[in-house]
Amino acid sequence: MTETDPRKDRILAAARDHFAAHGFEKTRLADVAKAADVAVGTIYLRYPGKAELLAGVLGEIEDRFAAAMDTPAIWALPWPERFQAVFRANLDLALSDPDLASLMGLAPFAMGVWRPGDRIRPMIVRHIMAGQASGALRPGFDPQIVAAIAYGMVEGALGELSVNPTAGPDQYLAQLTEAAQGWLLSRGAHAP
Amino acid sequence: MTETDPRKDRILAAARDHFAAHGFEKTRLADVAKAADVAVGTIYLRYPGKAELLAGVLGEIEDRFAAAMDTPAIWALPWPERFQAVFRANLDLALSDPDLASLMGLAPFAMGVWRPGDRIRPMIVRHIMAGQASGALRPGFDPQIVAAIAYGMVEGALGELSVNPTAGPDQYLAQLTEAAQGWLLSRGAHAP
């Protein structure tokens, strides 16, 4: 029952390469088609347009980020450490492939067809709610709002990190963790 | 010595209107020209291209946000309150004109010609550094990194707020303030 469509796979892969290499506006669908060994029209049999094609690429990437936060290992972690693990998972993935960051930066070109964070934020919400239920995280905060702000924090960190490599990723990781703990941990014992 | 160029002003105003109303891709330079009572070519005498025209619009807007954080009243505030005042200034401005939010969302179309936050982040950095110098804020944190993350927080909040009006702005303001205080305030007396 699992769909298999080699042409679609080739198109998506070619699109990923071209979008990463040239950005949205400068990638020509004709080139993507050629790279995928397919005619231009064939792309339109799979995706309604260029923006949706980009959305397809971005969706795959967001799934990878969401998955990185959803491992048994992370869910098993107690709360003070879980923050760091979640943030690290994001930073590691982003740094593991420079394309990912530049690709995610193209999100707005898919505006109206794709909402950035739609796969990632629900994942954050799940973690928050679990933490609140266990009593480890401060209760009463709206998980949706917390997730939106937390998502923004990571975005901000990744954006700056990709531009200002003066400070290493560890600095960003430390700040993110620090911020989340000071903000969200139930008032009790933290590490100094 | 102050430059005056009525045509440029009209072009910028018309561009702001059209970008806000139709987004980047759907605004036709021909229409902007008509609204500004100017010929298309005249736009190119002022701005190298469509993207730079958008950058001009965005620059003006960012200046307004930066200015909102830079009032004597805010600089006079002691630290626990200053967080809230700064965040409120941003939310208020964003909410005061729905165009601002949608316009800022177009930032990526000016990619390569304009870096979002370039006017706002330095302003945040100044506040952070002042706070650290006074001892009110925890020392040792790199103000650049802090600013990037804080900027992301606000972006995240504004983005969600514009989409999910279920919770009022106050909820977002409260969370932002809470997060910043827990993260950045020197360990001493806070309000409970």
Next chain:
DNA sequence: ATAATGAATGAATGTCATTCATTTTAGTAC
């Protein structure tokens, strides 16, 4: 006046995304 300089103009150009009439492929029946 007249010429010289620079700004303004908008028709012409070139570059794609998107469409769609035509061709190719794959499946089914005989």
Next chain:
DNA sequence: GTACTAAAATGAATGACATTCATTCATTAT
């Protein structure tokens, strides 16, 4: 195998703009 059909693939033609640039117009200097 042959004939027929439906679905998929193709790529040339179309249309929409951004951008360019040869002309026209306005200002200032002589």
